[in-house]
Amino acid sequence: MVYSREALIEAVSTQMPAKRWKHTLGVMESSIQLAEQYGADPERAETAAILHDVAKYWPVERMKEIIEQNHLNLNLLKHDKQLWHSEVGAFVAEQDYGITDPDILNAIRFHTSGREDMSLLEKIVCLADYIEPGRDFPGVDKIRKLAKESLEEGLVAGFDSTISLLLEKRRVIFPLTVLARNDLVRILEDKI
DSSP, X not given: OOOOHHHXXXXXXXXXXXXXXXXXXXXXXXXXXXXXXHTOOHXXXXXXXXXXXXXXXXXXXXXXXXXXXXXXXGGGGGSOGGGHHXXXXXXXXXXXXOOOOHHHHHHXXXXXXXXXXXXXXXXXXXHHHHHSTTOOOTTHHHHHHHHHHOHHHHHHHHHHHHHHHHHHTTOOOOHHHHXXXXXXXXXXXXXX
């Protein structure tokens, strides 16, 4: 069964607190704006944005079970639980909501970590998650400014912010995030 936009919104909004749904609305808005600016399909960007945090507030045990039983990225289980909802969200988008577009599924799957060779849609949703209007953290204004000039510049600044925070807190850094950042830096260097 394929859900309409309205049915998706209804189904997803009931799975999170009102504050997180407000964040999702901001990511939807930012995804559409970035898609229009950078030549992606705004409808696909919005669909990925609606679903990007669908599993965010699920119990950790439930996410772990889904990852294990469905042989998803088991490596995630060795890392911060905050990363799990992206993998589970992509699985749920496909299994429960009928999303079959691999680019939308990957935009959901990699919106927290990034990865090498990110597609245009993946970059848009990941960056929208950093810059949506409700976000308020040190450096967000710089990331928003860079996002108006370049998806890659905005994402590098976003990943740098995340990595710096993790370093300050002496936390493990998910390898895909480092690989994503380095890949984007190489892309930017090649443009010079």
